[in-house]
Amino acid sequence: MDISKTIIGAGCFWGVQEFFRKIDGVKETTVGYSGGHSLNPSYEDVCRGNTGHIEVVLIKFDINFIKFSDILNYFWKCHDPTQLNRQGYDIGEQYKSIIFYFNEDQKNIAEESKINMQSKFNNSIVTEIKEASQFYKAEEYHQNYLCKKT
Numbered sequence: 125m126d127i128s129k130t131i132i133g134a135g136c137f138w139g140v141q142e143f144f145r146k147i148d149g150v151k152e153t154t155v156g157y158s159g160g161h162s163l164n165p166s167y168e169d170v171c172r173g174n175t176g177h178i179e180v181v182l183i184k185f186d187i188n189f190i191k192f193s194d195i196l197n198y199f200w201k202c203h204d205p206t207q208l209n210r211q212g213y214d215i216g217e218q219y220k221s222i223i224f225y226f227n228e229d230q231k232n233i234a235e236e237s238k239i240n241m242q243s244k245f246n247n248s249i250v251t252e253i254k255e256a257s258q259f260y261k262a263e264e265y266h267q268n269y270l271c272k273k274t
Contacts, residue, residue, distance in 0.1 A: 126187045127151060130195060131158055131224035131256055134203035135211025137179040142270040143202045144183055149190030154182040155262045155269075158224060159254065167263055170218050179218050182259055192230055196237040199223065206247035221249075224256040231255070 134140045137155040145153045157165050160177030170177045185195060203211050205221045223238075225231040234253045242249050265272075 125151070127184050128187050128192060129182060129184045129226060130192065130230065131180050131182050131259055132195075132199050133159070133178040133180040133220055133222040133224075134199060134205075135179075135219050135221075136214050137181050137262065137266065138269040140181045140202060141268065144181060144195075144198065145268070147190065147195075147198060149188075149194075150183060150185045152182075152184040155266050156180055156182060157218075157260045157262060158257055159222065165260055167266065171216075173216050173218060177218060177260070178220055178222055179262075180222070180224070180259070182261075193233050193237060196223070196234060200237070200241045200244075205241070205249045205251040206245050208250045221251040223251060223253045225253065226256050 141153045141155050144150050157170050157177035158180045160175040162169065162175040165175045165177050169175050183195060203221060209217045209220045211219050223234045225234055238249055238251055238253065
């Protein structure tokens with residue numbers, strides 16, 4: 125297996141994790157926080173909106189089965205990337221649309237994907253594309269949360 129990874133934010137991490145965990149080639153999904161300035165943030169800290177962190181999902185995938193560009197195609201489908209700092213009723217910077225890349229190749233693929241997807245939306249895509257920073261795993265009760273509720 126050749127495993128690669130990315131971190132994405134697309135609203136509440138519960139739904140995003142549930143969406144991606146079912147995709148062939150995705151080997152692991154972990155919800156957490158990234159992109160902010162505080163160390164070891166808690167869910168409550170992030171919800172207060174003063175950490176700069178975003179609710180994200182760390183996705184590990186087997187590149188022999190699914191490409192990074194395919195992960196991005198799913199990313200564009202799982203949320204509305206034209207909504208700034210919100211998804212539906214979830215409002216705040218922690219719900220922003222973002223792609224964190226781990227290398228220049230991922231950065232280039234993400235930027236090209238964003239440009240190509242713009243024609244599919246009436247409003248401008250506001251998704252940020254940034255270099256991956258520290259990922260903080262969310263509390264255990266958030267992991268696979270929607271699976272626990274059904």
